Amino acid sequence: MGSGPQSSVGSTAWDGPAIYVEDVHKSFGDVRALRGVDLAVERGTVLGVLGPNGAGKTTAVKILTTLLRPDRGRALVEGRDVARSPAAVREIIGLAGQSTAIQEELTGRENLDIMGRLYHLDRASRRRRAGELLERFDLVGAADRPTKGYSGGMQRRLDLALSLVSHPQVVFLDEPTTGLDPRSRLAVWDVIREMVASGTTLLLTTQYLEEADALANEIVVVDRGTVIASGTSQELKNRIGGDVLQFSVVQRDRRAEALEAVSGLSSAEPLYDEETARISLRVGADGSKALVETVRRLDALGIHPEDLGIRRPSLDDVFLSLTGHGAEQDGDAPKRRGRGRRARIRRER
Amino acid sequence: MTTTKSLSSLVALDMPSQPKAHRLRLAAADTAALNRREFLIWMRNPAFIFFTVIQPVMFVLLFRYVFGGSILVTVPGGYVDYLMPGIIAQSAAFASFATAISLARQLQKGVIDRFRAMPMARSAVLLGRLTADTVRLVVTLLVILGVGYAVGFRFHNGAVPALVMMVLGVALGVTICTVSAYVGLAVKDEEAVSSFGLVWLFPLTFVSSAFVPVQSMPGWLQAFAKNQPVTLVIDEMRSLALGGPLALHAWQSAAWLIGIVAVFVPLAVRAYRRAS
Ligand SMILES: Nc1ncnc2c1ncn2[C@@H]1O[C@H](COP(=O)(O)OP(=O)(O)OP(=O)(O)O)[C@@H](O)[C@H]1O
Ligand SMILES: [Mg+2]
Numbered sequence: 001m002g003s004g005p006q007s008s009v010g011s012t013a014w015d016g017p018a019i020y021v022e023d024v025h026k027s028f029g030d031v032r033a034l035r036g037v038d039l040a041v042e043r044g045t046v047l048g049v050l051g052p053n054g055a056g057k058t059t060a061v062k063i064l065t066t067l068l069r070p071d072r073g074r075a076l077v078e079g080r081d082v083a084r085s086p087a088a089v090r091e092i093i094g095l096a097g098q099s100t101a102i103q104e105e106l107t108g109r110e111n112l113d114i115m116g117r118l119y120h121l122d123r124a125s126r127r128r129r130a131g132e133l134l135e136r137f138d139l140v141g142a143a144d145r146p147t148k149g150y151s152g153g154m155q156r157r158l159d160l161a162l163s164l165v166s167h168p169q170v171v172f173l174d175e176p177t178t179g180l181d182p183r184s185r186l187a188v189w190d191v192i193r194e195m196v197a198s199g200t201t202l203l204l205t206t207q208y209l210e211e212a213d214a215l216a217n218e219i220v221v222v223d224r225g226t227v228i229a230s231g232t233s234q235e236l237k238n239r240i241g242g243d244v245l246q247f248s249v250v251q252r253d254r255r256a257e258a259l260e261a262v263s264g265l266s267s268a269e270p271l272y273d274e275e276t277a278r279i280s281l282r283v284g285a286d287g288s289k290a291l292v293e294t295v296r297r298l299d300a301l302g303i304h305p306e307d308l309g310i311r312r313p314s315l316d317d318v319f320l321s322l323t324g325h326g327a328e329q330d331g332d333a334p335k336r337r338g339r340g341r342r343a344r345i346r347r348e349r
Numbered sequence: 350m351t352t353t354k355s356l357s358s359l360v361a362l363d364m365p366s367q368p369k370a371h372r373l374r375l376a377a378a379d380t381a382a383l384n385r386r387e388f389l390i391w392m393r394n395p396a397f398i399f400f401t402v403i404q405p406v407m408f409v410l411l412f413r414y415v416f417g418g419s420i421l422v423t424v425p426g427g428y429v430d431y432l433m434p435g436i437i438a439q440s441a442a443f444a445s446f447a448t449a450i451s452l453a454r455q456l457q458k459g460v461i462d463r464f465r466a467m468p469m470a471r472s473a474v475l476l477g478r479l480t481a482d483t484v485r486l487v488v489t490l491l492v493i494l495g496v497g498y499a500v501g502f503r504f505h506n507g508a509v510p511a512l513v514m515m516v517l518g519v520a521l522g523v524t525i526c527t528v529s530a531y532v533g534l535a536v537k538d539e540e541a542v543s544s545f546g547l548v549w550l551f552p553l554t555f556v557s558s559a560f561v562p563v564q565s566m567p568g569w570l571q572a573f574a575k576n577q578p579v580t581l582v583i584d585e586m587r588s589l590a591l592g593g594p595l596a597l598h599a600w601q602s603a604a605w606l607i608g609i610v611a612v613f614v615p616l617a618v619r620a621y622r623r624a625s
Contacts, residue, residue, distance in 0.1 A: 117382035
């Protein structure tokens, strides 16, 4: 406490982390959205903020982008204090919020052009920047159509492009892929990877462990306004027991043999589930190695496994092992991850 | 003018490092960019053109030909001459509806949050909106005036008072836009803003001298109708258009308009800063 980096306005002097958050609290009336959050993001790296609905992700992003003032604590972006010098923070950040801020009557190019005007770029620079970003985000073909007709994925990509018009040093993306189909999600991931490759510091929030895993160097898990775990995605997965290897064996009489064959592949015991006739095994971080070894051993015995594969731990698994209460807030639980799924995970143990 | 002065003093409060002239130039550029944005949006929006042009024209025709026959007035050219200043004021007031709705929608969609996280003059969103609305108002009022001429309306008091009347109509519209801007930013919900807009705009414009002489209303209603700002402004506009005692409501009208702007612009700016 109090021994963290000192804030400084002016980018030259600052050599602390690109984003630094210390003991930030924020309440809305009785709702305590953030209850003492600490974060540090090194320059040029990606932090994934992982949490369920209502965890406080958007509140944290809004504080860091000067849209909300913290009730207590300190938040610095490149050394600039969000509460004391918000204008200095706004100069160097880019934001893509949870809902897209594109204007649907305007074309993609016009949206980018207006952004460029708001950043006081001259005509030639606006045109060049719009061209570059349309190219990079694979929107050239649709550039001159009203964005009303864009698919969800295209709108999202344009929204990300809008947040980059000013070459921001630090970019905040609030749930950049929520609501997209798997293919569009992958396209957005590609775009985000490119942003990172060009040296931008990035903080992104997500409800998907898979997404944080794919994009982030470091992950913090937030729940009910506090950070409940942090580390690389590997470290987190190790903490929750890592990947799960699964397969079933059609030949009933050979199941015992199969169980025998895979035991010893990891420190965990293989489990057999009567109901689904499936064998499962926690294999830690190195799922693919275990997978290859399993195939080899079963093949040597002449056993043919079905539905063989590795299941990545989900947000549910993370929450279950970190908090014991699953990734759902009381009351506003989304339907997409039902109770049945969690029950199954329990049985596997 | 008081309006521009109080607005410019609100520009870029938290950018103390730059000289004032530079800040003002940037604020003007931001305002112009947002202005441009509004115009592009309007040009792509048929519904918008309907509300801007067709709806007011329908009102003119409706009152001129449907209700007009049964409303008795004592002005030079009959009801159509009485009606036009009123309908110009009423349309100007109703045009502000779009201001509130658009701001609430942009707030809900997160567009305003995006602007607030940018190094932009704090008043640019409001100023861009209000200047664009002013242009829209001028277009609407000119269309109405044209239709009015086609259905028999004439100015009786010379060109300069006619021009002043139109300016007063625009001023009334812009003034009510500032109220709408505050409502839109404070209420934040598009649906709520639409229903709420009708609740205050209808009484304000219809319980006035816009369409019928105030004397024809019951006594308790007259008390409100006679003294409310829309009536005062309309009476002044009528005197300008048709000839009459100009000084009668001139100061009161001006005081009301300036007073409303002076109260609601700071409120709207504050709501914009807090909105999230
Ligand atoms: N303006 C507000 N007024 C009142 N309560 C709020 C406000 N904003 C957020 N909250 C509450 O604060 C808590 C955290 O909200 P926040 O939006 O930060 O969560 P989140 O992690 O972004 O959730 P989601 O995944 O649903 O976007 C929630 O309980 C929410 O209801
Ligand atoms: Mg959120």
